[in-house]
Amino acid sequence: MQGRILPLQQRLEMEGKRPQESIGIATHIVLPDDTNTLGNLMGGRLMYWMDVIAAVSAHRHCTRVVVTASVNNISFNQPIHLGDFVTLEAKVSRAFGSSMEVFIDVWVEDHKTAKKSKCNEAIFTFVAVDQIGHAIEVPELIPETEEEIQRYNAALRRRQLSLILAGRMKPDDATELKAIFEDLS
DSSP states (O other), rough: OOHHHHOOOOOOOHBBBBBBGEEEEEEEEEOOBBBBBBSOOOOHHHHHHHHHHHHHHHHHHOEEEEEEEEEEEEEEOSSBBTOOOOEEEEEEEETTEEEEEEEEEEEEEOTTTTTEEEEEEEEEEEEEEEETTTTOOOOOBBBSSSSHHHHHHHHHHHHHHHHHHTSSGGGGGGHHHHHHHHOOO
């Protein structure tokens, strides 16, 4: 058994994966227990759904146990109503050593008109861990589409900003962030 696990782990550490390989999609119907007194989906319920589908996506990227490290951004752009169908699409946008940024797009389908529109999005970070909870390396991500490349590049800027704010990186070392400000001059 041990001999089977090691080659898989080595293969994953050496090869990159495409974002499409990590895609996770889930659809929910908004039921009365999911809503507030205005008949709209509770934000906490949507965040739970996002966390679950993002974990599926991160796991598909690294095929290891993953834990939520941070919720980097959630945008609630429009209310989601009782009876609407909510589809969440999650995909890894970048891998950093043992962590993965996962971008979640949320689409709503009006149950009366069948009109579909993007209503929310979020960015979560997950860390892959071994059996005793220690962080382990994940495969690199190889973006292919224009959107994947844009999200991949933006992920590094977000990570650098986060590390600066946490005191774990000096602003002078944030090359991607510095490049933005140099372009503005």
